[in-house]
Amino acid sequence: MLELKDISAGYGRINALSGVGLKVDAGRVVALLGANGAGKTTTLNCISRVVALTSGEIHFEGQRVDRLASEDMVARGVCQVPEGREIFARMSVRENLEIGAHLRRDTAVIRQDLDRVCEYFPRLRQRFAQEAGTLSGGEQQMLLIARALMGRPKLLLLDEPSLGLSPLLVEQIFAIIRQLNKEGLTILLVEQNARIALNVSDYAYILENGEIAFEGNSADLVRDDRVRQAYLGA
Amino acid sequence: MDWQLIWLFLQQGVASGLVTGSIYALLAVAIVIIFKTTDAPNFAAGELFMAAAYVALYLLVFLALPFIAVVPLSLGVAFIAAALFYRIVLQKIGSSAAVTVNVVIATLGLSFVLKGAVRKTGVGDVPRSFPSIFGNDTITIGQAVLTLQDIGILALAVVSMTIFFLFFNFTRTGRAMRAVGMNPKAAVLVGINLRRTRMLIWGLSGLLSSLAALLIAPKILMTADMGSVVILGFAAAIIGGFTSLPGAVLGGLIIGIAENLVGLFISSRAISVAPFVAIMLVLVLRPQGLLGGKVAVKKV
Incomplete structure (x- = not known):
């Protein structure tokens, strides 16, 4: 590939x-x-x-x-999840996710994808309207991965x-990485x-x-x- | 001074202040959107404003085009000129070191070019006045007296700022612009074209300056130095926090009102001092500006 x-x-x-x-x-x-x-x-x-x-x-x-x-x-x-906390701090979590789909025009599918990525990271759903800068480090990392997924990467x-994440959070994140791969993502x-x-x-x-x-x-x-x-x- | 007079002056000062303040607000927004995304102040903002007014004057008086054609044409010219300046000059500079200083020098260069161009073409050699579409009838609100032209300026400024805010906050392109201002690195990684977005922002800033010029031109005497008004746009931006758009608008209105109140209560000769007193007060009491967010503390 x-x-x-x-x-x-x-x-x-x-x-x-x-x-x-x-x-x-x-x-x-x-x-x-x-x-x-x-x-x-x-x-x-x-x-x-x-x-x-x-x-x-x-x-x-x-x-x-x-x-x-x-x-x-x-x-x-080809979507990158950058190192560190490269979020859009003053935008809401929702907008951060939507901007991950910046190049896509399929509005209806984007809305479905918004639900789909929130299934991986239920915590983001709870923080939907919150400014991304107020999220914890772990949540920001989840947001970054979710944002990249909104671009429908291959x-x-x-x-x-x-x-910078606690061992427990690292476990969670890697469990999701495994799951994404199982679903076909390279x-x-x-x-x-x-x-x-x-x-x-x-x-x-x-x-x-x-x-x-x-x-x-x-x-x-x-x-x-x-x-x-x-x-x-x- | 009795209370009745004070009350009258207050009303008049606020009403007239909102009119001029809305122009400062437009200029401040034009300055702030560039500062947020290019990381350098645009010192040619005043001359863009001035040149835009002369473009409109040229179309209207010398070519005798109707108003309905002049407005979109001059807005379009300003948009394209500012966008091209970014595309041709600033993008070249962007690939060299010491970017911010060079950008500032380049914008200063543009300001001299524009001023020179207006002086040399023979349009800007004598002071001129700009025809008004609104009559000179007056309207009384409370006890404040405004001309129809004032009302028109305020209404159009408010409408265009509203359109701008809707665009900036709720469209795909507007969102991309905000993203570039917040985190250019992340913006690139989600597929935003930095150069195109910044070019659009420069164009938009030119358009806003041109709009401010069209609105205020009938009220002032046009000279090649009229761009100095933009100092008040910078003042408005500083009061608002320099990175906040609502702050820029608020700052513009505050300066407009402060000028008019000082003119009425103290002396018309003190007007030009008022904005700077306002800046000092804000910077002393709230260094980050009114809506500039928290003071950035650097972690050591």
Whole structure:
């Protein structure tokens, strides 16, 4: 479904990614792991067309997409759940969700989808009219995922969904990620928490200093000594 | 001064203040929507206002077009000119470093260009007056006397601000504009085209300035320096909190009323000081402006 071929990107003279290649097959959860500053978020932003490539190619559903604008990626069904709390703080929860469907014109279906995403996150329904800035950290993370779902993604890019959340909330969020995948959504998951990411994913890549250091089936990586030492603290 | 006179002055001051205040409010809204989405004040706002008035004057007097054609034409010209300025100049600047400073300099440049253009074309070399569509009959409300023109200005300003607020709050494009102002990064990720949205905002700001110009032009003497009125738009924006649209409107009305009350009660020579006293009072008592939300405290 998605393939990055030897992509490089940087900020000014600093190289953030050099020659990264990865593949996400339809229906799978693929994890992209690595330490802070390894280039995980940059990779997602390259796919979302927010950060420009210096070389390499990105293909989505068989078409080359690395020259497209960011809104074209959303229109094609690649929606990102950004890291941190990138909500529209002064808008209501409802408006935050509706704006996730910004590029869609099917008003009736959008209304159904509003109900559908609230089934995943019943708490958002209770906060519908509230300003999004008043939500708790966990609720904001739910709102971000729900907002991305409103774009009817085929591929969901998740950036550090566990960041800053309590273990209980992390469990909840990942249960929903599993459920979404079971319902057919393809997911590229960026995480620092390697344990939980390897647990939900089918396949994983590990980034070190902007390059892929390891890749393999998640079940195998969990048992890999180098991975265990560096990322699982065992 | 007896109570009756004070009561009369109060009524007259508020009534006239609402009329001029509604113009300041329009200008303040034009300034605030740009500040919120471009992160830089538009220092060409006054000259856009001035140039828009001259475009209308040119169409109306020199080309002798009817009013019904002049209004949409001048609004359209202002919309397109401001949008093009964003598209051609500011977007180029946006890709360089030190963005805010450069944007400010660019808007200053535009203000000189517009002023120069109006002076050089021969339309703006002598003070001119703008014909009015409303008669000079007066209406008495309470004890306040307003001309039909005043009523027309106030009514049209209120109607257009209402339309603007409905557009801004309840349409897809308006929502995208608010989103860009709140969180441009998130806006990009939900598929909003930043450049297009910002260009539309500049256009809309030009349109609002032009509207203010059309409304107020018949009441003032037109010169190439008439854009200095926009200082009061900035003052209104500051009083309102600089990022709040209702605040900008409120600030505009407060300044309009303050000016008129000062003129009636103190001296007409003190009028130009009034807005700045109002700014100082607001900044001392409520630094974030009337509707500017909480003071941002930086976490260390």
